[in-house]
Amino acid sequence: MDSEVLNIFLDYLNIVFLVFTIVLFTGYAVMCYLATRNSLHYKHKNSFGDLSKVMASPLAPSITIIAPAYNEGLTIVDNIRSLMSLRYVDYEVMVVNDGSKDDTLQKMIDAYDLVQIEQEIDPDWKSKPIRGIYKSKHRSFSKLTVIDKENGGKSDALNTGMHLSTNRYVGCIDVDCLLLPDALLHVVKSFYQRSEKRVIAVGGVIRVANSCIIEGGQLEEIKLPKNWLAKFQLLEYTRSFLLGRMAWGRIDSLLIISGAFGFFDREIALAVGGYDTNTVGEDMEIIFKMRRYMHDERLPYTIEYIPDPLCWTEVPEDLKILVNQRDRWTRGNLETLQKHKAMFFNPKYGRLGMMSYPYWFFYEWLAPLLEFTGLLCILLFTYLGIINWEFFLAITAAVWTCSIMVSFYAVLWEVYSYNQYKRKDVLLLLVFAIIEPLVYHPIVTWSAVRGNYKKLFKIKSGWGSQVRKGFAKAS
Structure with a gap:
């Protein structure tokens, strides 16, 4: 038996x-x-557009790029130089120094001749205390704003930048990412190519920059990573971004935008309270939150996804760091699913x-x-x-x-x-x-x-x- x-x-x-x-x-x-x-549709749709018209238009919307920095002294000067060289008519680069313990702040002050300025800060805004706001003495660096604050984590830093920004759209990126010169033109075009729905967020492909040649904040030569772990991650990123997220974007059901390259309608992002500071999966959680808000308010909306390789980042080459990163992603995923469990098989x-x-x-x-x-x-x-x-x-x-x-x-x-x-x-x-x-x-x-x-x-x-x-x- x-x-x-x-x-x-x-x-x-x-x-x-x-x-x-x-x-x-x-x-x-x-x-x-x-x-x-979706890829073929995107290529066909964008083959008729001229990005230079966006660049020249006086109606082009303003954008703030928010880049949290924590102990980034090794690359911070080159990273900012890259962000300052983007082709766009009206944008601000806001670097939030999140209580770095190295020379990140001092390197920015020295490289861009920064001085502390006075600016009103809402005392009721929930974030770690701001120690200072800096601007450059030189007009050539007028787009740059540096916020120095006590350490509160990436979400807290992004929320601080989102609150202090006055522009219509905000881009939340990792400071070590390298954006190609036309990145903002593609982003703005994505925000404005819909007429019947409000575009509340725009995401894009993340490419692996390990072993690529970068000079003066510009991508000079694309190379395959030399490190074996980075090669596997390049393969994984290609599969995930070019197939997985493009597929979900096709049916307008994308539930995550990478924290390395995410642009948001600031009004909607603030309406949902910004990033959740109690999760390590903040990039996923804010998309869940914004989508739920638009559904609950019965407002027509969409999220756009750009397959062009506009953002390049350094991935872990050390096994321990990689495991810690994926461990964190899993915990963030679970925290978000728990918080928004009301969506599970909910036809609403x-x-x-x-x-x-x-x-x-x-x-x-x-x-x-x-x-x-x-x-x-x-x-x-x-x-x-x-x-x-x-x-x-x-x-x-x-x-x-x-x-x-x-x-x-x-x-x-x-x-x-x-x-x-x-x-x-x-x-x-x-x-x-x-x-x-x-x-x-x-x-x-x-x-x-x-x-x-x-x-x-x-x-x-x-x-x-x-x-x-x-x-x-x-x-």
């Missing part, structure tokens, strides 16, 4: 794995289709409640836990001698092949769309796509499991640190 029950259980488990595999294949196929349609929120939220719940949060549990089951079944090796190897090969095909498609679509890497680099990326499920994916899965463990047992853990090496320069 026991043997019969065990066989029934194993047959049931095999069916579950088979259904999961079919759903996975179908989901990836639909994602690739939607992303391709349309596709967001019926598709987007369930996707984040089952795939982004639950899938790594199921993978880890499945691995433990495989080890247990192997020990007990009850594993069906033929079925296990067939399912594993199918999932592995599907993963490789999606990665191949992402890389080849990037070549078709932008073709920014040399042929040998593309071939190397394809090789990394083959070994990714065995080498890199287990690291990401373990990081997610660790993040869930910390959250479940309330182990205190904050943002962690990201050690910057700085961008490569021409020799």
Whole structure:
């Protein structure tokens, strides 16, 4: 009897794995289709526009770029130089020094000849105390404003900048990011190309800048990262931004805009209270919050997504730092899902409640836990001698092949769309796509499991640190 029950259980488990595999294949196929349609639509739509008209228009809206800085002394001068060289008629660069313990503030003061100014600050605004506001003596740096405040975290710094800004739109970026000169022109065009809906936010692709040649705050040469971890992240970013987020953007159901490149309608962002300072996933949480606000107010709106590679950033090259980063992303994801659980399968929120939220719940949060549990089951079944090796190897090969095909498609679509890497680099990326499920994916899965463990047992853990090496320069 026991043997019969065990066989029934194993047959049931095999069916579950088979259904999961079919759903996975179908989901990836639909994602690739939607992303391709959206990419082609974007390229066709923007082939008729002239960005220079946006630059020259006296009606071009004002934008504030808010860049929090914490211990960024190694790269802060070059980072600001890059932001100050953007092609746009009316914008402000606001760097918020979030209580840095190194020479970040002093380097900015010396490089841009800053002096402290007087400015009224709302005493009721909830943020860490502001120690000083600085502007340059030179007209050539008139776009630059530096806020020096006590340390309160990235969300607190962004909220401070959002509050002190007076412009219609705000861009919240990581200070170490490099924006291409035309980035703001693309952003403004995205805000104004809709007439029937209010565009409340604009996000975009993040590219990996490790090993690229940066001179004077400008991207001079695009290179494949030399570090093996950075190569895997480049592959992951290509797949995630060029396929995943483009697909969700196609059906107007995007629930996250990367903190490295996010632009917002300041009025709506302030209406929802800005960033949540009690989560480490603030970039995701504010999008949930803004979407819920617009739905609850019954206001027509949308969020635009730009597939052009306008933003380049440095990714972790150290294994410990990478694990801490993905651990933090998992905790932020879980915190946001818990806070907005009222959206879960709630038809009131349309596709967001019926598709987007369930996707984040089952795939982004639950899938790594199921993978880890499945691995433990495989080890247990192997020990007990009850594993069906033929079925296990067939399912594993199918999932592995599907993963490789999606990665191949992402890389080849990037070549078709932008073709920014040399042929040998593309071939190397394809090789990394083959070994990714065995080498890199287990690291990401373990990081997610660790993040869930910390959250479940309330182990205190904050943002962690990201050690910057700085961008490569021409020799």
